[in-house]
Amino acid sequence: MTHVFLLFCISFSDFGILQGVGALGINYGQLGNNLLPPEDVIDLLKSLKITKTRIYDTNPQILTAFANSNVELIVTVENAMLATLMDPQQALQWVSTHIKPYFPATKITGIAVGNEVFTDEDTTLMADVVPAMVGIHGALVQLGLDSYIQISTPSSLAVLATSYPPSAGSFKTELTGVMSQFLQFLSSTKSPFWINAYPYFAYKDDPTRISLDYALFNPNSGMVDPYTKLHYDNMLYAQVDAAIFAIARMGFGGLEVRVSETGWPSKGDPNEVGATIENAAIYNRNLLRRQLGNEGTPLRPKMRIEVYLFALFNENMKPGPTSERNYGLYQPDGTMCYNVGLSALASTSSTSTATISLTSSATQAAKRGFLQSMVYWIFVNLLAFQVLMRRPFLTIWG
16 A cells, blocks of 8 residues: 555656656767867757757856857766865855856756766765755855756666666665755755666666567567556666655655666677667667657656757767767767657757747647646645655655
8 A cells, every 4th residue: 555655646746747848958978089069069959959958067168159059058067076066165166157157148957966976986975965066056046046057966777776666666775874865955956856877788787688679668568567557668767767766765755857868879899788770779769759749757647757868979088888989879070870860850849949849749739738627626636745745654664
């Protein structure tokens, strides 16, 4: 019975159906010595009807170039800076130097404080991330920017001790303390939990037991969570729902989960099973089609998940296995690595500046009519759900 109650409360917490649709974004990495200049990158994004991107620093050349482009930008505080930004004065100086001069001409909507810090071997770095967030948020408040810019940190799926079935999702026990502080910060600032989720890694590590079609969003029989009875026809949604359950177990069932990175490499080393152009094209194409349908996960079907593809470009200077340098939709010079049909898909969506890229206008209209007929009775129930979410009912899980 507790599984059903948790499922019910998570599904309706903060009632995502009323929050509007999200968007498709793309990660714009710069670890290459032959990349297009930022001005050309903007033209490329516009041709794809993509209105959101994320960079892994606060490169002033990019921030300047993106001014008045109408492209929303998430910037990143490098991991090495976290210890410094725990100091409120240093945080204020950082925001005053790296954010304020460019805003609002450059639509900075998010700050990623570090990247995959909670799975870094540096425990000191792990302890620094929440205080650094607090410092940066304080600076945003002081400068009047906090209502425009959200703060979070992208986490690897490896923060989860268990992710299968999704309803068993839970964080690693050694992360309990810092994760509780982090989730409390997100809750108090109404910011999302960002997860880097890659079905490719799961398939590569166990290709004999994991269905390639399940990992690629291809038609397949899928799996049914034995506790919630929810049916999953792809791994990404299962991974996202596992994160939602893990967060709820910590007492924060109302948080939104967004996918800050997902993708599939088009090339890999001999031991990197599945890293092919064909699979990369299929994964990204199928994901784009899901995004066009405004899909949510089985646990939150009415709340479209915001997804950032990884990545815009292949980056020839990235360390690690061959796959790390081959996640891009494009070569550094702007030539296409493979065709996911993004331009064709984008052309079917509304291009009005009032709408969000890659969202089907017909689907939006249908959903708006549906929403208008439901809002009255839902609002009353929502108030009750919100009260329930504040109660410590998860203590009975043990």
